[in-house]
Amino acid sequence: MKPVVRHGEANDAPFRFGFTVMGGPGEITLAATDSRSGLRLAELAVAEIRRIESKFSRYRPDSVVSQINARAGADWTDCDAETESLFAYADALYTASGGLFDISSGVLRRAWDFRAQRIPSQQALTALRALIGWQRMERRAGQVRLALAGMEIDFGGFGKEYAADRAGALLLEQGARHGLVNLGGDIRVLGPKPDGSPWSLGIRDPRDPAAVIAEIEIASGALATSGDYERYFEADGRRYCHILDPRSGMPVEHWRSVSVVAALAVVAGSHATIAMLKQEAGQAYLDDCGCAYLAYDKDGRCLRQSGAKVTATVPPCAFPSA
Amino acid sequence: MAATEHPVAVEKPRSNPALTRDPVSTGALVLSAALALPGLLPAASAEPAPAGGMIGLRNLSYRESQPGLERVGSNSPSLVFLVPLAGEWALSGDLVTDNVSGASPRYHTAISGASQMKDRRNAADLQLKRYLEDGSVSVGLARSNENDYASTALSLQGTVDSKDRNTTLLWGLGGASDTINPVNLAVRNEQRHSIDAMLGVAQVLTPADLVQFSLGYNRGRGYFSDPYKIFDNRPRRLNQTALSAKWNHHFDAADGTSRFSYRYATNSDGVRSHTLGEEYVQAFGEGWSVTPALRYYSQSAARFYVDPIYDPLFGAPFPAGVAIFQHPLLTMDQRLSAFGALTLEAKLARQLSAQWSADLKLARYEQRSAWRWFGRGSPGLAPLTAHWLEIGLYRRW
Numbered sequence: 001m002k003p004v005v006r007h008g009e010a011n012d013a014p015f016r017f018g019f020t021v022m023g024g025p026g027e028i029t030l031a032a033t034d035s036r037s038g039l040r041l042a043e044l045a046v047a048e049i050r051r052i053e054s055k056f057s058r059y060r061p062d063s064v065v066s067q068i069n070a071r072a073g074a075d076w077t078d079c080d081a082e083t084e085s086l087f088a089y090a091d092a093l094y095t096a097s098g099g100l101f102d103i104s105s106g107v108l109r110r111a112w113d114f115r116a117q118r119i120p121s122q123q124a125l126t127a128l129r130a131l132i133g134w135q136r137m138e139r140r141a142g143q144v145r146l147a148l149a150g151m152e153i154d155f156g157g158f159g160k161e162y163a164a165d166r167a168g169a170l171l172l173e174q175g176a177r178h179g180l181v182n183l184g185g186d187i188r189v190l191g192p193k194p195d196g197s198p199w200s201l202g203i204r205d206p207r208d209p210a211a212v213i214a215e216i217e218i219a220s221g222a223l224a225t226s227g228d229y230e231r232y233f234e235a236d237g238r239r240y241c242h243i244l245d246p247r248s249g250m251p252v253e254h255w256r257s258v259s260v261v262a263a264l265a266v267v268a269g270s271h272a273t274i275a276m277l278k279q280e281a282g283q284a285y286l287d288d289c290g291c292a293y294l295a296y297d298k299d300g301r302c303l304r305q306s307g308a309k310v311t312a313t314v315p316p317c318a319f320p321s322a
Numbered sequence: 323m324a325a326t327e328h329p330v331a332v333e334k335p336r337s338n339p340a341l342t343r344d345p346v347s348t349g350a351l352v353l354s355a356a357l358a359l360p361g362l363l364p365a366a367s368a369e370p371a372p373a374g375g376m377i378g379l380r381n382l383s384y385r386e387s388q389p390g391l392e393r394v395g396s397n398s399p400s401l402v403f404l405v406p407l408a409g410e411w412a413l414s415g416d417l418v419t420d421n422v423s424g425a426s427p428r429y430h431t432a433i434s435g436a437s438q439m440k441d442r443r444n445a446a447d448l449q450l451k452r453y454l455e456d457g458s459v460s461v462g463l464a465r466s467n468e469n470d471y472a473s474t475a476l477s478l479q480g481t482v483d484s485k486d487r488n489t490t491l492l493w494g495l496g497g498a499s500d501t502i503n504p505v506n507l508a509v510r511n512e513q514r515h516s517i518d519a520m521l522g523v524a525q526v527l528t529p530a531d532l533v534q535f536s537l538g539y540n541r542g543r544g545y546f547s548d549p550y551k552i553f554d555n556r557p558r559r560l561n562q563t564a565l566s567a568k569w570n571h572h573f574d575a576a577d578g579t580s581r582f583s584y585r586y587a588t589n590s591d592g593v594r595s596h597t598l599g600e601e602y603v604q605a606f607g608e609g610w611s612v613t614p615a616l617r618y619y620s621q622s623a624a625r626f627y628v629d630p631i632y633d634p635l636f637g638a639p640f641p642a643g644v645a646i647f648q649h650p651l652l653t654m655d656q657r658l659s660a661f662g663a664l665t666l667e668a669k670l671a672r673q674l675s676a677q678w679s680a681d682l683k684l685a686r687y688e689q690r691s692a693w694r695w696f697g698r699g700s701p702g703l704a705p706l707t708a709h710w711l712e713i714g715l716y717r718r719w
Contacts, residue, residue: 264356
């Protein structure tokens with residue numbers, strides 16, 4: 001259920017720039033700009049997204065993440081201020097989720113093969129669970145180390161959202177005011193359409209990739225969705241999705257999808273994922289998180305926080321020039 | 323299916339005290355942690371170099387009145403523009419021509435004998451700004467010409483942003499030189515020179531809050547009297563210190579922005595003033611926005627201001643008990659009396675298309691002695707009201 005942007009019937013067609021990044025589609029939409037400056041801005045934003053991808057991707061052997069993982073149980077790895085701040089954020093998510101959002105839980109992928117559609121054995125999961133544990137990540141000024149050999153961390157839980165926010169901030173700093181950055185459904189909105197009206201973002205039906213199940217209007221802020229349909233398989237009438245509970249090693253089952261609107265894409269995405277991980281307790285979590293949300297449970301029931309802070313914003317609060 | 327029904331026994335979470343925190347605070351925890359990530363918010367105070375230009379036409383109609391008298395009225399069409407140059411520079415300007423007509427009061431608010439005036443003012447204000455990686459520098463030149471008054475001002479201003487762009491240091495230096503040649507030949511080629519300096523800081527507190535403090539000092543020397551007011555004789559030095567504070571807050575739910583400001587100023591004439599302002603910008607759909615504003619101003623009188631109590635023998639305009647022919651420091655200018663004033667303003671703006679926008683501003687100003695904040699206002703003065711209407715049409719490219 002990736003949100004899709006619907007441009008409505010705007011007179012001035014926005015400039016759109018599509019690309020592939022982090023294994024998925026990305027798009028930058030800019031309105032009130034000509035195609036030449038639109039292209040210049042989009043290229044700047046895509047360069048920033050690619051910088052983040054190459055610096056933090058676990059698929060690239062030269063990334064800081066790969067270096068930390070390769071030295072697990074052995075050496076310290078140097079990290080810069082940006083990397084340290086991502087670890088500080090991961091720490092906050094671990095606390096906020098009661099230990100469910102754990103960037104070291106990716107080791108479970110070694111047991112879960114969604115392509116082969118194979119349910120792993122108890123023993124395999126038990127062995128891997130011993131390698132999960134954010135508190136086994138040792139941090140000191142400018143350096144980190146994973147305590148046990150075989151442990152690994154990754155920023156897959158919020159890397160795309162972080163990139164969308166960074167790209168969005170960069171575009172705003174360059175003077176763009178109307179548009180959005182969409183990285184595989186994690187969307188940072190720069191500001192409304194030129195006429196002041198919000199963008200209408202469609203939420204895809206978690207059970208029908210071709211259908212839009214809801215629309216959310218956002219003038220600025222961010223929308224992110226976490227769902228059970230991106231990577232999954234079904235066996236014996238049960239659905240096994242890629243969002244795994246680090247305590248059991250098993251996929252979560254309570255929610256089909258959770259969409260959250262917040263001021264930043266990282267915040268929206270983190271709340272959506274934590275709600276998925278909290279399963280039944282996810283609703284109380286969402287009610288307390290202070291953001292608007294739209295969630296579909298395993299039976300397709302729709303839950304929403306309609307107190308309608310649906311236009312969460314990063315404020316245009318600079319002082320007017322005297 | 324619930325997690326507890328999984329075939330795998332669920333481990334209890336480790337007894338990390340941080341994990342037992344009150345769930346109500348998790349939203350704030352995640353948000354504050356996200357805000358600590360670098361580069362997610364655009365620098366609220368760092369201005370980008372403009373990508374496009376703007377040209378606009380404005381007209382300001384101003385009318386000032388007192389009970390029984392229409393005083394000054396003016397009509398000021400102006401041309402405003404902003405042209406980006408070479409990516410990192412911008413040239414902006416405001417060219418205005420005023421046509422002023424009406425009665426200029428001779429002393430206090432007395433009506434009798436008020437002379438009729440007609441005047442034309444041409445003014446140009448140009449600013450060249452250079453956008454830097456961590457701030458900006460701009461130079462400004464302002465010229466204004468009336469048949470009896472010419473003014474030239476130069477300014478140099480800058481901003482310096484902190485690394486995280488949450489803090490901005492503001493500074494400014496300026497100088498002005500004026501020449502006064504009144505049509506009544508009360509004085510010839512009188513001069514007034516001033517220099518000023520300003521230092522301020524703007525700080526982003528939260529994504530929704532921005533505060534700014536500044537301190538300004540102005541030192542003036544020369545002719546500050548009003549040549550059209552009889553017996554008006556003011557000190558040839560005027561130094562002023564001003565402190566100001568501003569707070570902008572954005573309301574997410576309503577998508578509106580409040581701008582609160584306070585300014586305190588004190589000068590060597592003995593005038594101390596307070597200005598409190600609040601405006602609220604509310605955006606609506608389809609490009610509409612409405613900005614109501616309220617401003618309250620209060621000042622004490624200059625120490626050489628005299629009340630309208632006239633000599634029992636000679637009558638007005640001779641103030642009672644003042645040895646008038648020894649040229650004492652003296653003014654009867656209502657603007658230097660003790661008073662309070664309220665300004666009510668409403669602005670309606672509409673983004674017409676990606677390129678075109680228009681706005682309309684209506685304002686009413688009223689000044690009354692009784693409205694002074696601290697202490698009593700100056701007695702015996704008629705209230706003064708002013709209305710203005712400003713319309714503007716702008717095109718961007």
